[in-house]
Amino acid sequence: MFPKGTKRKFSDSGDEPAAGGEDVNQPSSVAVRMLSSYSLQRQSLLDMSLIKLQLCHMLVEPNLCRSVLIANTVRQIQEEMTQDGTWQIMTQALSAANAAAQCSADRLVATEVLCRQTEATQGEQVLKPFPAVGSEGCPAEEEVVVEEEGEGGVTMSTVSPQAPTSYLPGTFGMDPCWEEENGEDEEEDEDSEECGSGSEEGDSDRLVEDSRTAEQVFGTFEIKNPAPSPDPALEELFSDVDASYYDLDTVLTGMQSAPKMGPYDLLESLSSHGPSPLSSSTSCRSDLNELDHIMEIIVGS
């Protein structure tokens, strides 16, 4: 189920224990293996849960009980990851990666590939990206390096392990699926939405914002935006788009802001203006066109 990646150790300089190596090393390597397996599973579970929260029937109101249970599971995992420091490291890595602002292109590409896979099958293939991006062992010693631009989405594993894990939730950011017209749009939004927009905020804020995840999920059970209109993004433009959009949680939910604004916000947050990195992504282009159209309407020209 999980690939056998390169095993890394916590504190040592990473030397693989020789076959039949010293006894001192053996228990720790076993422990690391177990820990990494657990982390992998936990991460996989987190990713799966986030997808579940997002992928829902468009036309019928989703099952509240199921959503609550999944959200509680996500919260539980996040709390545990916070406790052992994994969460903080992830978000720090993420914000550092953002500052680098280097990976937007391949991230988007990767996202697109991921989303396409998700789109294909809900069940079986969901786990496929995860092994590639699951963090192995304690990422504490991992450098935040964004690399391998050219290899495309499939080789997400080559990107820094933290980065994938941190932007995977965002990749499957919970678009207001019940606000969108159809699955096609939803997938496109996922493609364009910047998954990896982390925040520089601290850990405690993280937990607070996590709860807002729930609000965004459950808030839709109260009142939702009207059905697809000629300009579906128009409504969302006037929903509360605030700075928290760039937070991990907002990305997790994708509820607050206009997904179709994704590319623009993405660019702003990464301070890499200009659509050139995105020119390869056709979905982004169509979104940009749509955004132009919307802006025209707002401006009234």
Added chain:
Amino acid sequence: MLNPIQVLCSDITSLSLEPEPFASYTEADIISTVEFNHTGELLATGDKGGRVVIFQREPEGKTEPFSQGEYNVYNTFQSHEPEFDYLKSLEIEEKINKIRWLPQQNAAHFLLSTNDKTVKLWKVSERDKRPEGYNLKDEEGRMKNLSTVTSLQVPVLKPMDLMVEVSPRRVFANAHTYHVNSISVNSDHETYMSADDLRINLWHLGITNRSFNIVDIKPVNMEDLTEVITAAEFHPHHCNLLVYSSSKGTLRLCDMREAALCDKHSKLFEEPEDPSNRSFFSEIISSVSDVKFSHSGRYLLTRDYLTAKVWDLNMENKPLEIYQVHEYLRSKLCSLYENDCIFDKFECVWNGSDSVIMTGAYNNFFRMFDRNTNRDVTLEASRESSKPRAVLKPRRVCQGGKRRKDDISVDSLDFTKKILHTAWHPTENIIAIAATNNLYIFQDKLNQEMHG
């Protein structure tokens, strides 16, 4: 290991009501609820397409000894239609979530059926006579030519072919923001409750434009929502008591005499968590999918994902009995979470004497537990068992290790075939099992022989 249990429905004979083998079905045909009425004479099923089918038990006849006790279709009607909520831009499914019969008070039968949002009261009545000999109308109902009327006659009732009429008497709408999961008729026969994910409303059967909210667990901020109501039921004898279960595995007994809003429970039934079994799925599998009072009113039966539990109303800190329905699934929880099966809501039922409990499982298996002898049996609702008077053979799921003939291994279980809805006749050993689009009715052979 298990011989057919003599005390239970041993030698169960089956009466299947879906004669066509391997008939393809649409999703609308999936049965979503099954319920006997209070005498057991009628059996109602609701499906995903919003239809209700009522079966009636044929009275015992001397001419055909094997046909007595058979359930035949009595009436079919469309209870709910798909709707569209314009405010939220969402469809409202017409799927019938629950049917509850009212106790019979006159010749007609009444039942409540509900979808996600609206409860309806239906009157089921028979007509076997019709008036003939009107003065102003002729036989076809056309107005007579008055000049031909020379004398007055008194219309008389003449027998006619039995006609079963179903008419909607009340529509209880616009009271639920969330999805209705339970309805329960009160023992006072005047009121009933409807429960959705966050609220429980009390209605009077005669009044449709007003209902009272008696339980509300909606938090001020939806972001704080961590628990929902999963099922609710009135006490069978005490009209002031009701119980509701939650997604966190708790049961709350509420007394309506205490306050108008029963947010504060009278009793809280919760089993302390077993730390050794703790996992990320602990909460999900502890979510109670169904709760039923025993006929005596003394006990509660609950179903969570892996177990069925019997609680004593007088003991809140732990259940009286715990029955493992399919413990072999515990190691598969991750896969079951992935394919969403972990969210399946299984129902549970008591038999008439509260000595046996029954609940469904996967692979079209259902389980019965005898509380007195502590024996249990696994049976399958399948085409093979549907041949009339075929005896059901106990099934067994093996988890590796010794495997006997006819055992099913855990990995070959079909998780798309789930028995979520079952019903037990109020007094006799007759059970109704809903397997996707098929309804199976099994009878105790002993029972049948006594009547034959």
